[in-house]
Amino acid sequence: MTTPMSAATADPRGGVARQSNRVMNLAHILTQNARRFPDRAGFIWGERTWTWGEIDAAVSAFAAALSAKGVGKGDRILVHSKNCDEMFFSMWATFRIGAVWVPTNFRLMPAEVAELAHFAGAKAFLCHGDFPAHAEAVASQMGDRLAFTMRLGHGAFGDCAAADLIAEHGGTKTPNASVDYDDPCWFFFTSGTTGRSKAAVLTHGQMAFVITNHLCDLTPGTTEADASLVVAPLSHGAGVHQLGQAARAVPTILLPTERFDIDEAYRLIAKHKVSNIFTVPTILKMLAEHPAVDAHDHSSLRYIIYAGAPMYREDQKTALKKLGKVLVQYFGLGEVTGNITVLPPALHDPDDGPHVKIGTCGFERTGMQVSIQDDDGRELEPFETGEICVIGPAVFAGYYDQPEANAKAFRNGWFRTGDLGHMDTEGFVYITGRASDMYISGGSNIYPREIEEKILTHPAIAECAVVGVPDPLWGEIGFAVCVARPGMAIDEGTIAEHLAEKVAKYKMPKRFLFWDELPKSGYGKVPKRMVKDELERRGLLPGAATQKASA
Known part of the structure; x- marks a missing residue:
């Protein structure tokens, strides 16, 4: 993990010293939306809709509650939750006070979550009401090092309930904490080849670039008139995607339950005129092959973004024929916050031919540079297979408290993805597979x-x-x-x-x-x-x- 720059940094060109590398706190996105669109829908879950004004007010109250319980800038807040309103609000509230949001995969076992709490040095634990065993395991593991356990949603455990504290602090105007470019905002858990989790440190400055890049490369032309359906856990890629959508005041729509109901997903697409979805190839495959695709109007869809793994060509063809030219592929790891390559809709074609670049994951994302390197770090010629390496503002600050992992992950300033592939003469990247899969x-x-x-x-x-x-x-x-x-x-x-x-x-x-x-x-x-x-x-x-x- 890199350390923040000093408040006064000497200008290498001999000019006036730069006094600060302060950046916008990501929670200012809510401030902007509440000013411009206080009465527009910002979050929809089941039969309930929250406006941007209501979201900003709830987040301010949530942030005030966290501060009152002793959580401050730089403290880590572990969050173990299914997708829900309070989980979404917890992210913004954490950002607002300058703390670090540490979400887990809600399918993890209690002992695994307790290990992550210890590893991250969590000061507080926000736990969904469906997981009392996880709350007990974390409390047992952390002891007095854990200030409190807050329950999200219904349940009968924890030191307090988020809903009660939001109500108690209602009307409080919590300002956005001052943050610098390198101040952490999110520990993004990513598994290595052994399955052992590492915390990739994402920062306010980095994420501002990521949001801009996502809007530029994945969903260009997005405005408050769009709508985004969530079909994946907000703890990882879907959460990053929703940050970008929020930056354009796009409402986030959740499925009513954590079960992936494809018919319900299509019903919501038709009802809310959903224009974009973030997903993974296996889920996109299910969406394209399910009978519901022919039973509901999905003409509002402009972008279905899939990532996490390359999509097999036959599955691509099926999806394109059923859903139209709305597919957007991107290649990127948690460590690079998804920003390595992009293959936009215009380059997705349902028919094979000499004009189609079959098997590519696209070209370099805006502001990012990709290099195919051999084991010694030498850049390879076009079509030579090597490790895909990347530099640019979307690259994370490093793994939290893992100097050996950081030493292996970086070489000559390049982040080493661990993925193998090659690049053609036009700069299109082709993934052969994980180095560990070969x-x-x-x-x-x-x-x-x-x-x-x-x-x-x-x-x-x-x-x-x-x-x-x-x-x-x-x-x-x-x-x-x-x-x-x-x-x-x-x-x-x-x-x-x-x-x-x-x-x-x-x-x-x-x-x-x-x-x-x-x-x-x-x-x-x-x-x-x-x-x-x-x-x-x-x-x-x-x-x-x-x-x-x-x-």
């Missing part, structure tokens, strides 16, 4: 994504994941885990025959397994480590006592 079989590097794309061209395959597993002869061999489309039969021999003319023999997976579903993370991704864990659990790894084609 496996070596018989001395040859195998990139799973290339094989997965070919498998998915078979009409009976809905999803697949290729992983490398240990083998005494070859070092590693490939296992392809597939999910068949409903009502369609497929077997190992058929898919192997389909693939035989599409990939080199040395790349051919040695096994094809068929499961009802692939394991997914809380954000809809299919981490390869989860697939490997499931293979081991089912006894399907080489050398295991049992090897069945399905379980």
Whole structure:
């Protein structure tokens, strides 16, 4: 984690010293919206609508309550919650007092959240009413180091309830704390290849650039007349997306429950004339393939932004044919707050042809620079495969309290993404896969994504994941885990025959397994480590006592 610059910084050109690197507190976005659009809807959840004036007032009261309980600038506030109004308000209230918002994945177990509380040095814990065991675990772990536990929503635990404190401090005008560019505002938890969480430090100055960049590259032309539907947890990418939407006074609309109800999502799109959605490829695939896509009016959609993983070409085609040219792909990690590349709607085409750049995740985001580098940090030539590295204002300040991780993550000023890929002569980037996903079989590097794309061209395959597993002869061999489309039969021999003319023999997976579903993370991704864990659990790894084609 970088340290803030001093208040007086010498001008290297010999001019007048810069006295401050103060920037706008992100909570000023609410101040602006309350001034300009006090009566316009800013947040919609179920049958309840909050105007921007009401949101700003609630956030001021929330911030006053936090301050009254001893939370101040730089303190970390751990938040474990499903999407709800008070979670959304907690982010702005935290920013307003200059504290650090530390949201978790609400699907984590109590012991995991307690570990994150300890790691982040949380001073306060805001916990949704559905998670009393998490509140107990955090309180036990933190002891006197935790000032209080505040309950969000209904429940019967905690030292206080957010609703009560907001009411108690109603009418309080809490000013936005003064902040500098490098002052942290958000600890964004990101998992490494081992699954162990790290806290990427996001700052007020960095996030101001990210908001501007998102509006520029992902949803250009956005105004208060638009509307945004949330179909993912606000604790991560969806929360960053909503910050950008709030900067243009766009109302945020939540699904009524945490369950992803596709028919309800389309009903809300039609009712509120939703113009943009942030999601991940697996959820976009579900939206495009569900019968509800033909039952509701979704003509208001202008941008469906998908990120978190590349989208397979066959799934892209289906989505484009059903939803139109509204897809926006971006590539970016939590550490770069999503800002590496973008592929706008105009470059998404449902038909293959020489004019279509199949497999690209787009070109460099505005203000960002990408470099494909070898293991020594040397920039590679076009079409040479190496590690995707990036510099620019969207790069995070570093991992909190993890100097060794920071040393590995940066080289010569470049952030190393850990993703492998290449760049063509026009600057379009192509992701081969995670460095950790690549496996070596018989001395040859195998990139799973290339094989997965070919498998998915078979009409009976809905999803697949290729992983490398240990083998005494070859070092590693490939296992392809597939999910068949409903009502369609497929077997190992058929898919192997389909693939035989599409990939080199040395790349051919040695096994094809068929499961009802692939394991997914809380954000809809299919981490390869989860697939490997499931293979081991089912006894399907080489050398295991049992090897069945399905379980």
